[in-house]
Amino acid sequence: MYKQQFLDELEKHLSAIPINERQEILQDQNDFIREAVLAGRNENEVIAKLGNPKDFAASVLADYKFQKIKTAEGFIPLVKAVVGSLGAFLILAPFNFIVLFGPILALFTILIVAFSLGFTSLTMGLAGLIYFLSSISGLGFSWSLGITLFFGSLGLIGLSLMITYICGYLLKFSFWQMLAYLSWNLNFIKKNRIQF
């Protein structure tokens, strides 16, 4: 493969990387080949040793996405970086993506539903208690029933508060776990693609 052909193909496979960084990577490879030829080596052999441009690009891409996740500061940029890496994932490790991402999504759905349910019952319990307290004289409950209802709704509120809190915590925890998992995967791809 000729130099220009190699570089063109590399550029094509690196289209997901911003132009300035892409140019830098291409420039580095171009420099490397030029220096090798200057040192008296055969250009085609040098290029052949660099390997398939697609594999080479894949390792660079995984590295780039991984770096993005590692350096992202704040929640929104981090989510953006992770979502941005999903595309690279699908191409680089479709197996991991399909086999493990499904269950993760299901877990998330369950947690989100539980969280919303807990939150709904919390607001309903609160509203009920407020209504009960504001109209207690007009309802004509017996004294004992009033006490039962009062503490019952307090208990309900406490319970839903707990559920909401636990689900919120679990959501947060599994979100970070998912990020770690994604990072690990990118790292895994990187390690396997870069050959010695």
Place this chain on the structure above:
Amino acid sequence: MNTQFKKGILEMCVLSLVAQRDYYGYELIEAISKEVEISEGSIYPILRRLTQEGYFKTYLEESQEGPPRKYYQITADGKKASIKLLNEWNVFKMQIENLLLQKGDKKNVQTAIFR
């Protein structure tokens, strides 16, 4: 050899070579592949990563042979990281040597390192 293991060591080699003096990419690859068998494509990603992490700075310098070359220069952070890695490496190397040779007093080796 285990790829991951070799890769970490390669990163340390790149870091400590550049800590000694400024290198341009090809020169560095040559210097390493003279001693260790590596794939030439594996060095640039390491250089890029170490630069992004703030361990290296780059600058261009004219060359007599052709277009300017991109040189890598160690930063203060990079210097610190290379010293730390080198210390860890020395300890690790001693421990493994001890283990493989199954002789000598481990305590002696450790005090020798930390002295």
